[in-house]
Amino acid sequence: MTNDTITAAKGFLAAGLHCGIKRSGKPDLGLLVCPTGAKAAAMFTTNKVYSAAVRVCREHVKRPEVYGVVVNAGNANACTGQRGVRDAKRMCALAAKEIEADPEQVLVASTGIIGEQLPMGKVAAGIRKAVAELSASKSGGLDFARAIMTTDTRVKQAVRRLRISGAEITIAGTVKGAGMIGPNMATTLGFITTDANLSSPLLSRALNHAVGGSLNRLTVDGHQSTNDTIMILASGLAGSMPMADRSARYRGFTRALVDLCDDLTRQIALDAEGATRMFKVVVNGAKTKAEAAKAARAVADYPLVKCAVHGGDPNWGRIICAVGSAGVRLNPARLSCKLDSITVFRNGAPVKFDAAKAAKVVRQSEHTITVDLGAGKCSDFCYGCDLSRQYVEINADYHT
Amino acid sequence: MTNDTITAAKGFLAAGLHCGIKRSGKPDLGLLVCPTGAKAAAMFTTNKVYSAAVRVCREHVKRPEVYGVVVNAGNANACTGQRGVRDAKRMCALAAKEIEADPEQVLVASTGIIGEQLPMGKVAAGIRKAVAELSASKSGGLDFARAIMTTDTRVKQAVRRLRISGAEITIAGTVKGAGMIGPNMATTLGFITTDANLSSPLLSRALNHAVGGSLNRLTVDGHQSTNDTIMILASGLAGSMPMADRSARYRGFTRALVDLCDDLTRQIALDAEGATRMFKVVVNGAKTKAEAAKAARAVADYPLVKCAVHGGDPNWGRIICAVGSAGVRLNPARLSCKLDSITVFRNGAPVKFDAAKAAKVVRQSEHTITVDLGAGKCSDFCYGCDLSRQYVEINADYHT
Numbered sequence: 001m002t003n004d005t006i007t008a009a010k011g012f013l014a015a016g017l018h019c020g021i022k023r024s025g026k027p028d029l030g031l032l033v034c035p036t037g038a039k040a041a042a043m044f045t046t047n048k049v050y051s052a053a054v055r056v057c058r059e060h061v062k063r064p065e066v067y068g069v070v071v072n073a074g075n076a077n078a079c080t081g082q083r084g085v086r087d088a089k090r091m092c093a094l095a096a097k098e099i100e101a102d103p104e105q106v107l108v109a110s111t112g113i114i115g116e117q118l119p120m121g122k123v124a125a126g127i128r129k130a131v132a133e134l135s136a137s138k139s140g141g142l143d144f145a146r147a148i149m150t151t152d153t154r155v156k157q158a159v160r161r162l163r164i165s166g167a168e169i170t171i172a173g174t175v176k177g178a179g180m181i182g183p184n185m186a187t188t189l190g191f192i193t194t195d196a197n198l199s200s201p202l203l204s205r206a207l208n209h210a211v212g213g214s215l216n217r218l219t220v221d222g223h224q225s226t227n228d229t230i231m232i233l234a235s236g237l238a239g240s241m242p243m244a245d246r247s248a249r250y251r252g253f254t255r256a257l258v259d260l261c262d263d264l265t266r267q268i269a270l271d272a273e274g275a276t277r278m279f280k281v282v283v284n285g286a287k288t289k290a291e292a293a294k295a296a297r298a299v300a301d302y303p304l305v306k307c308a309v310h311g312g313d314p315n316w317g318r319i320i321c322a323v324g325s326a327g328v329r330l331n332p333a334r335l336s337c338k339l340d341s342i343t344v345f346r347n348g349a350p351v352k353f354d355a356a357k358a359a360k361v362v363r364q365s366e367h368t369i370t371v372d373l374g375a376g377k378c379s380d381f382c383y384g385c386d387l388s389r390q391y392v393e394i395n396a397d398y399h400t
Numbered sequence: 401m402t403n404d405t406i407t408a409a410k411g412f413l414a415a416g417l418h419c420g421i422k423r424s425g426k427p428d429l430g431l432l433v434c435p436t437g438a439k440a441a442a443m444f445t446t447n448k449v450y451s452a453a454v455r456v457c458r459e460h461v462k463r464p465e466v467y468g469v470v471v472n473a474g475n476a477n478a479c480t481g482q483r484g485v486r487d488a489k490r491m492c493a494l495a496a497k498e499i500e501a502d503p504e505q506v507l508v509a510s511t512g513i514i515g516e517q518l519p520m521g522k523v524a525a526g527i528r529k530a531v532a533e534l535s536a537s538k539s540g541g542l543d544f545a546r547a548i549m550t551t552d553t554r555v556k557q558a559v560r561r562l563r564i565s566g567a568e569i570t571i572a573g574t575v576k577g578a579g580m581i582g583p584n585m586a587t588t589l590g591f592i593t594t595d596a597n598l599s600s601p602l603l604s605r606a607l608n609h610a611v612g613g614s615l616n617r618l619t620v621d622g623h624q625s626t627n628d629t630i631m632i633l634a635s636g637l638a639g640s641m642p643m644a645d646r647s648a649r650y651r652g653f654t655r656a657l658v659d660l661c662d663d664l665t666r667q668i669a670l671d672a673e674g675a676t677r678m679f680k681v682v683v684n685g686a687k688t689k690a691e692a693a694k695a696a697r698a699v700a701d702y703p704l705v706k707c708a709v710h711g712g713d714p715n716w717g718r719i720i721c722a723v724g725s726a727g728v729r730l731n732p733a734r735l736s737c738k739l740d741s742i743t744v745f746r747n748g749a750p751v752k753f754d755a756a757k758a759a760k761v762v763r764q765s766e767h768t769i770t771v772d773l774g775a776g777k778c779s780d781f782c783y784g785c786d787l788s789r790q791y792v793e794i795n796a797d798y799h800t
């Protein structure tokens with residue numbers, strides 16, 4: 001069977017298990033190792049309050065080579081003061097000792113409840129056990145993917161393969177999503193492996209480009225969490241020559257990475273807390289690209305639009321209302337709106353349309369809302385998902 | 401029985417009835433008349449897409465005297481193009497003809513579904529019937545208050561009485577709220593009457609001051625609607641001398657108006673769509689007042705905080721997360737948070753607290769979240785309410 005997990009890329013071993021953080025008994029500790037050393041790049045939350053794991057990982061990712069990543073779910077190790085920072089460093093040190101690397105050569109990530117100290121005894125035992133279970137097989141990758149989940153209901157993985165100058169390159173990724181998702185960085189945690197041969201700066205540029213066009217375009221509840229982290233590790237073991245900036249190889253690699261990230265983004269959107277469907281908002285006719293993005297996000301974040309999508313209701317009035325209050329320049333006499341290919345509002349006035357057909361559009365698992373602001377020539381887009389009773393249930397009942 | 405409706409102020413007659421816009425058969429047309437003429441001031445939505453009623457009302461309120469206000473619920477007359485503007489003007493003309501005023505001396509407001517043309521035959525017949533039913537009694541005022549409701553479950557009214565230089569002054573108001581509520585202008589429609597003697601500019605200043613400290617501080621779903629309008633009409637019939645700017649009389653009047661608007665704001669919050677409780681967010685220690693307001697609003701708008709309040713969960717981690725991503729300056733090492741008087745987070749680290757007591761605080765019909773950013777000396781506040789399954793039900797199933 002094809003390996004569609006993060007161990008699909010050559011040179012990576014992974015493991016995942018329950019160490020005792022989650023009361024449910026589900027997996028909560030993951031370990032990813034590249035024994036030969038990997039180039040690494042990462043992007044982090046822009047939240048001014050960030051977890052101890054983010055703080056430590058930001059430092060460690062600067063190292064020229066990293067050998068492993070340790071991650072836990074069920075506890076965010078955020079808002080945990082100095083003790084939290086010591087614990088995050090200790091997670092790295094524990095893993096480093098087992099795999100014979102420097103503590104600074106291990107990256108760390110956490111996700112879960114904010115404000116509780118990590119049970120370090122359990123975490124330490126878990127890390128030791130994970131090292132013993134490390135595997136380059138599909139099951140190792142899948143165990144890792146399961147260990148990063150919180151309120152996710154499904155494992156989220158994607159793989160892309162491409163030939164570059166005769167070598168077969170693999171890029172593989174796993175993410176966890178669900179809640180607290182807002183641009184920028186529409187993920188809680190994401191891990192991408194590849195056996196391509198890239199320098200860290202180039203890897204970093206490719207990651208920024210790919211995340212900018214995918215994960216950064218998704219909003220679930222409009223806020224970045226304290227823990228958002230996405231990283232890419234490149235083992236270079238596919239046997240290809242190092243890529244040069246702006247080369248055809250680099251462009252090919254980046255295209256595949258964008259495609260992989262878009263795939264993972266859609267998996268997050270469709271499994272967002274309580275979500276039953278997703279939608280894309282495209283804004284055209286804006287004065288600037290930034291205003292187009294702002295208007296698109298205003299629509300995707302507007303609870304009344306999200307509720308209408310949930311109800312399968314082609315309620316374009318709420319879309320127009322969101323656009324009007326987005327704080328962007330628009331021409332009310334040129335403002336128009338489409339649901340997929342059905343025009344529902346044109347040049348500031350309602351249009352007669354087939355309501356049953358429009359309802360069918362909204363009831364698809366994914367549809368596109370297109371708004372023309374009539375003010376300029378710039379466009380942008382973002383992804384959103386519906387707001388359901390289940391979202392409220394999950395988030396009203398989740399701890400503390 | 402004391403009159404606690406908008407006809408409590410001397411010089412006002414009101415009526416409300418079902419003219420046929422709402423399919424439910426509930427009241428949907430209101431008329432307020434000041435036969436001797438009133439000074440008027442109004443504030444409107446800042447949404448760039450605004451209703452035909454707002455467009456027409458913005459012009460008419462500039463007249464030195466107004467004689468009436470006609471309002472309908474069930475149809476927003478927004479996104480209705482040129483025909484919508486003609487219909488809004490016609491509503492004024494129809495009322496003006498019956499009460500012998502100029503069409504421009506009548507104000508107009510609409511609320512309800514966006515994007516449908518008004519059934520003008522029904523509206524015209526309704527206006528004529530409402531004129532015949534005008535009354536200075538409590539029942540006239542109550543009928544008006546009922547006629548402006550949409551998804552409101554309760555009539556919202558308040559009255560304040562004060563003595564100014566021997567004369568008894570009354571200020572009375574009614575609002576409709578429920579959904580599409582975001583600063584600035586946390587209301588859909590609001591009507592305030594008074595028999596005080598003020599010039600239009602002074603009336604306008606008093607209204608701006610009062611709304612700025614109350615209705616503009618409430619967020620339900622973070623967006624202003626296309627129709628938000630709040631107006632005040634002063635008949636001057638209480639027999640007091642005209643007020644001068646900065647006089648003790650003016651200050652007394654303004655204090656009472658602020659108090660009335662705060663009362664109406666709380667009524668809206670507690671009856672917001674699906675809301676079961678409200679909360680106040682106070683932000684201290686901000687670099688600027690604007691940043692304090694921005695942070696307070698970020699907390700009150702954050703779906704995860706709203707869900708936690710709904711679940712009665714003292715989940716301060718979500719509060720800190722919202723503050724961190726609000727885009728304001730803060731000192732993570734000085735950041736603190738209280739729920740009423742219970743400190744839950746101090747100087748960037750969690751604090752042991754009585755979870756049962758904290759849950760009790762959150763389960764009150766109203767509690768205060770206080771956040772100190774540790775970055776400066778400025779403060780501000782806003783009001784919010786919880787997010788419930790009912791919010792989703794109401795807004796997923798409402799029309800279209």
